[in-house]
Amino acid sequence: MSDALKTSGMTRLRNYFLTGFVVCAPLAITAYIAWSLIGWVDSWVKPYIPARYNPDTYLPFPVPGFGLIVALVLITLIGFLTANIVGRAIVNFGERLLGRMPLVRGIYGSLKQIFETVLSNKGDMFRQVGLVEYPRKGVWSLVFVASEKETEINQKLDQEGDPLIAVFMPCTPNPTTGFLMYVHKSEIVLLDMSIEDGAKLIVSAGMVAPEVKAKLVTLNGEPVEGGLANPSLGAQPARSSRTASSRPNR
Template sequence: MPATERGRLGAALRRWLLSGLLVLVPLIVTLWVLDWVVSTLDQTLNILPQAWQPEHWLGMRVPGMGVAFALAVVLGIGALASNYVGNQLVAWWHALLQRIPVVRSIYSGVKQVSDTLLSEKGNAFRQALLVQWPREGMWTIAFLTGTPGGDVARHLPPQDYLSVYVPTTPNPTGGYFVMVHRRDVVPLTMSVDEALTYVISMGVIVPGGRKPGLGVDDAHVPGPAQG
């Protein structure tokens, strides 16, 4: 086979390999995550007595029963905690855990984070912002979480500073909490969900459906005007 044809064949094989990976990798990772979630939730059935477990009265293991059971438990606890009696029981349980030295610090921290992120009255990620990070001249997406409070407010007046969360990519659950001056923050019109998608995709999925540039020259746009 001539060298030219071998080169073309090699280029085609590399192109097909990359195309196949682009199709299979997201699918495999998605299936792996779903399998891990279902397997983990299926273990919640172990808290039931042996006679009550689905395998005992069905005669076979049904994947996903733990998911339905966990969902039913969460909904049941939520319904119980929504009425007066359940609310009093939750308050009693919370007060009890607050009296245990080691558990108190862990439980309080986790509860504050969950209340902020999951509560309907929570204020987490109020708005998408553009900030200079990790140094001046480099811009990244951040999220407004509030204003400085407590003893910090004596040194950083809330009317002048904002509390923001700078996420890492592609995993936005890790990041940095910083307090920046209002004049150094550029508010964005994109929603929080769009900004999160933009961060997770490392800039590949652009809000509004625009395609990113293919190179440095194509991607070059004027930087945000500083106020």
């Protein structure tokens, strides 16, 4: 009896530890990443802050996050100035100068287009999650549907009534790397999960799958609230409904 109680107590302690670990680990990792990001920004911004405005010069301890606050204020100020005519003219002048530099103009142009696409509100980023049969028949890979815009690729390879769609196939566990593919629309199986859920599925290597919404069960044509009329009967009401409807009328 004592051995059973001891085993039960150890099992309970183990479960408590695992529960605490599940709660604390994400918080600790998130705090570490946030603290590292704040420290990285501070290390870049604080050296350029004048000593009279830098609290680290007259306080006995450093102020974490001050550089990040200054960076956010400066970025917002630049955005405000760029929104008017004078600021926009200065930005256009700087872009023309960069456009004359062979290597720099390619890097700047690509980065600008990526940021404008990601941060725009036009919905040109990834819109849906889907599946394509890759790398062979019977094996399915998760993809993000990128765009259905008319491009030269569509004009060259488009089949009548079955347009090509740009999809991005991310790699596990880093979804920022992957493959760009053009797939016929008829070969893509669209999913109901969000882009965020798809990214979680990829990062976790399939361990964190989004919850599937329960399908509505009907009983004699009437929707049953909560899915099932009687949980103890399982799917029995749905089967009895189909059986009754399949009997011939006398």
